[in-house]
Amino acid sequence: MKIVDKLRRDKPAFSFEFFPPKDEAGKDRLFETVAHLAPYEPTFVSVTYGAGGSTRKLTVDLVTRIEREAGLDAMAHLTCVGATRDEISQVLDELTAAGIENVLALRGDPPKGETEFVVTQGGFAHASELAGFMKTRWQFCIGGACYPEVHPEAKSADVDLVHLKEKVDAGVEFLVTQLFFDERDYFTFVKRARAVGITCPILAGIMPVTNLNQVKRFTAMCGAKIPATLLSALEATGGETEAVRRIGVQHAVAQCRALLSGGAPGIHFYTLNRSPATVHIMEALR
Numbered sequence: 476m477k478i479v480d481k482l483r484r485d486k487p488a489f490s491f492e493f494f495p496p497k498d499e500a501g502k503d504r505l506f507e508t509v510a511h512l513a514p515y516e517p518t519f520v521s522v523t524y525g526a527g528g529s530t531r532k533l534t535v536d537l538v539t540r541i542e543r544e545a546g547l548d549a550m551a552h553l554t555c556v557g558a559t560r561d562e563i564s565q566v567l568d569e570l571t572a573a574g575i576e577n578v579l580a581l582r583g584d585p586p587k588g589e590t591e592f593v594v595t596q597g598g599f600a601h602a603s604e605l606a607g608f609m610k611t612r613w614q615f616c617i618g619g620a621c622y623p624e625v626h627p628e629a630k631s632a633d634v635d636l637v638h639l640k641e642k643v644d645a646g647v648e649f650l651v652t653q654l655f656f657d658e659r660d661y662f663t664f665v666k667r668a669r670a671v672g673i674t675c676p677i678l679a680g681i682m683p684v685t686n687l688n689q690v691k692r693f694t695a696m697c698g699a700k701i702p703a704t705l706l707s708a709l710e711a712t713g714g715e716t717e718a719v720r721r722i723g724v725q726h727a728v729a730q731c732r733a734l735l736s737g738g739a740p741g742i743h744f745y746t747l748n749r750s751p752a753t754v755h756i757m758e759a760l761r
């Protein structure tokens with residue numbers, strides 16, 4: 476089923492994001508995580524796309540298997556990195572043949588070791604171009620990404636919104652935010668998005684903190700910030716795993732409650748292919 480149709484229902488959406496594992500053991504762990512989270516009846520789950528299309532086949536295989544074996548609506552990520560129009564067309568045809576109805580259209584980050592995105596000859600420079608291309612031949616429900624704290628490459632917050640509006644106008648039907656840790660950033664962003672005519676649903680992307688060094692790396696990469704009070708509490712643990720996880724889950728629960736009570740249409744969890752923290756949050760929200 477198309478995600479945008481499910482988002483029209485009068486109840487909050489909950490979704491989970493996974494990434495393609497590197498080996499069979501990782502794949503087994505992924506499907507254990509899927510099994511642990513399936514009872515929460517997610518609105519959808521998504522599978523990321525490796526740098527430079529490095530997990531192309533695996534991403535297609537995983538979303539297909541999740542739909543068939545777990546009975547969940549799965550969305551495949553698709554990026555412009557290192558791919559021509561013909562190669563992207565082939566991926567879209569494969570997804571269509573597999574019965575996948577939902578795709579997250581992304582420009583994608585530069586491949587590992589590179590600092591700037593380089594347009595592939597015969598490819599696309601922006602997610603808006605990819606979304607527009609998808610609308611020419613295929614019938615996917617198209618999702619897109621957005622940045623409550625501004626895309627790290629954007630010249631300004633206003634310019635970032637201009638590009639986001641172009642993406643929505645090109646065919647993106649709902650948005651998922653990058654991770655953030657202060658719900659006020661989300662509500663401020665949504666208000667500004669509505670002011671420029673972006674009316675589609677905007678799901679809040681939440682990553683429960685389970686590893687302090689890891690979350691510092693992620694926030695540095697995507698331009699998000701960790702609130703001072705949260706960072707202080709996490710650092711006071713000395714990195715002790717269980718203490719970090721407990722504080723991270725407590726913060727995420729409070730954040731999700733504030734988001735939902737404030738009108739956010741749903742929460743998208745960045746699970747990192749692990750279920751315990753997300754399970755604790757879902758139980759608390761119940």
